[in-house]
Amino acid sequence: MSGAHGYERVALIGLGLIASSMARAMRRAGMGAEIVGHARSEATREAAMRIGFVDRVTGTAADAVEGADLVVLATPVGAMGAVAAEIGPRLKPGATLTDVGSVKRAVIDAVGPHLPESVHFVPAHPLAGTEHSGPGAGFASLFDGRWCLIVPPDGDGGQAAADLAAFWRRLGAKTDVMDPDHHDLVLAVTSHAPHLIAYTMVGVADDLSRVTDGEVIEYSAAGFRDFTRIAASDPTMWRDVFLTNRDATLEILGRFTEELFALQRAIRTGDGDLLHDYFSRTRAIRRGILEAGQDIDAPDFGRAGGR
Amino acid sequence: MSGAHGYERVALIGLGLIASSMARAMRRAGMGAEIVGHARSEATREAAMRIGFVDRVTGTAADAVEGADLVVLATPVGAMGAVAAEIGPRLKPGATLTDVGSVKRAVIDAVGPHLPESVHFVPAHPLAGTEHSGPGAGFASLFDGRWCLIVPPDGDGGQAAADLAAFWRRLGAKTDVMDPDHHDLVLAVTSHAPHLIAYTMVGVADDLSRVTDGEVIEYSAAGFRDFTRIAASDPTMWRDVFLTNRDATLEILGRFTEELFALQRAIRTGDGDLLHDYFSRTRAIRRGILEAGQDIDAPDFGRAGGR
DSSP states (O other): OTTGGGOSEEEEESOSHHHHHHHHHHHHTTOOOEEEEEOSSHHHHHHHHHHTOSSEEOSSHHHHHTTOSEEEEOSOGGGHHHHHHHHGGGSOTTOEEEEOOSOSHHHHHHHGGGSOTTSEEOOEEEOOOOSOOSGGGOOTTTTTTOEEEEOOSSTTOHHHHHHHHHHHHHTTOEEEEOOHHHHHHHHIIIIIHHHHHHHHHHHHHHHHHHHTTTHHHHTOOTTHHHHHHHTTSOHHHHHHHHHHSHHHHHHHHHHHHHHHHHHHHHHHHTOHHHHHHHHHHHHHHHHHHHHTTSSOOOTTTTOSSOO | OTTGGGOSEEEEESOSHHHHHHHHHHHHTTOOOEEEEEOSSHHHHHHHHHHTOSSEEOSSHHHHHTTOSEEEEOSOGGGHHHHHHHHGGGSOTTOEEEEOOSOSHHHHHHHGGGSOTTSEEOOEEEOOOOSOOSGGGOOTTTTTTOEEEEOOSSTTOHHHHHHHHHHHHHTTOEEEEOOHHHHHHHHIIIIIHHHHHHHHHHHHHHHHHHHTTTHHHHTOOTTHHHHHHHTTSOHHHHHHHHHHSHHHHHHHHHHHHHHHHHHHHHHHHTOHHHHHHHHHHHHHHHHHHHHTTSSOOOTTTTOSSOO
8 A cells, every 4th residue: 555654755864774774675575665775985875776676766964854754764863863953853743753773862863853843753773684685685585574663752642652653563563552761771782781791702813813814714603603693783773883882882881791700700610509590591592582482493503405 | 314424323321402403413314323312310311212213221220331333412511521420330341422411621521431442432512502401392303403512532533533524414403523621611602601790690580580579571572582582502511511611601601791891881881882883783793793694684583473
């Protein structure tokens, strides 16, 4: 159906993994809205046109939002404030402005002040992604069965938030509403701290691989392989995540270091019971995730094939 | 062909994920050897017979090795010394004794002294596994395309090591020979330290999930999901790994902590360039792993389907 939820024209600012997947999922859902795209890089704009997931691209973000009913900020979060300052005066009265950033409080603080009263600001965060980036990395099923958190700056966000949630459900996602600060703490635990830890471990291995002449790569075992996958994610996106969700990330890393030291001490002193109890406890949370349907229980660490 | 490499009878001591996968892979390869199994738990022995991957089970390890040409220690590494003491006097002259432990120096020190001169001791380590454990978790393709490191206590291990390597290749693995201490250092980087880190992060989240009422599980995002998968591995096996590869693991964890503190400091001081450079560097090692064929480049974090 055309113009679902009143969105006759959708502007995507930033044309990477998430935006290109959104466009593909919109097409899959049969939405007839015109999709206008802008990316800072001309090569990205050309790729988006060549792949064909946008109807047209514009040379500036301000031109892209002209007449758009829904504007989606899909740049790294560090760039969103500047984009908002540029597009604010050009936004259509009554339009909804949203984003897909992994951090919400910093986005609200950076974007909010640039928006006219007549625009509905409904931040959101789809909990989906891969370690690949760029306009060619998107696919229509990226959001299927995953959560998209709707994070209004105040209260429940009213009709504009309800419409945006319905839009995301048509892209395949499940939706829920969450408070911005709570969002940032939960994501620090489930995503931001784990990413920093994975980056760190891969960095240590990289140093060591010079010593062991490539063996770290050649004999990369389960565990480490999963870390390298995580640590291959987009560097700019993740730099911005850590800089903008600083307090929550540092708090979780502080707890992490404390626990890691306790386990290191148990290894040093040979306290096998402490280790065994700890490792038994962590099994339970995995079962909880499987029951929540957020992952599959494949016997090969989730990889296709038995490699 | 029957009795490949002279192994007319193979004894598996311990009947979990690895041993049951070995038995299945032996059958798949058409090896006609009799497979005799022993596990400490009667329930495990009964499960092995019911599933049918062994020809018979015995109530003691010593009975299992009677007349066996190849004896495989597939218990947690902490139990291998005691098993060796029990079976040593019953081993057939000319037999090969091997193991599948994730640590090699400690196994050599614990097992070696109990073996008669007439037995060939060839430790080994298949770099394969899943987060599941027990006799029902095995499958014939577990070792396909994965490395099995042959780790003789001294030198290249001679004909017995060559025969064992040929045996592993028939189970689907690639083989290489490695020095014990070097093995333990490489595995501390690629497997042991990453597992401890994953256990720790999941433990932190588990504490916090009581605060946030299940949201950590419900909204478990990429990154954390991979950690929970790793942290669901067998607690006894991993306790023993850390206690027996203590020095190498603590050394790597020391380096890890050092680097993590540097990144935490960059977050605190807002040093985006340091973070971006670090994250860009870690992408390269991922590409190296893909080129080495140790993982697949799937667009959905390796999960089947687009969930």
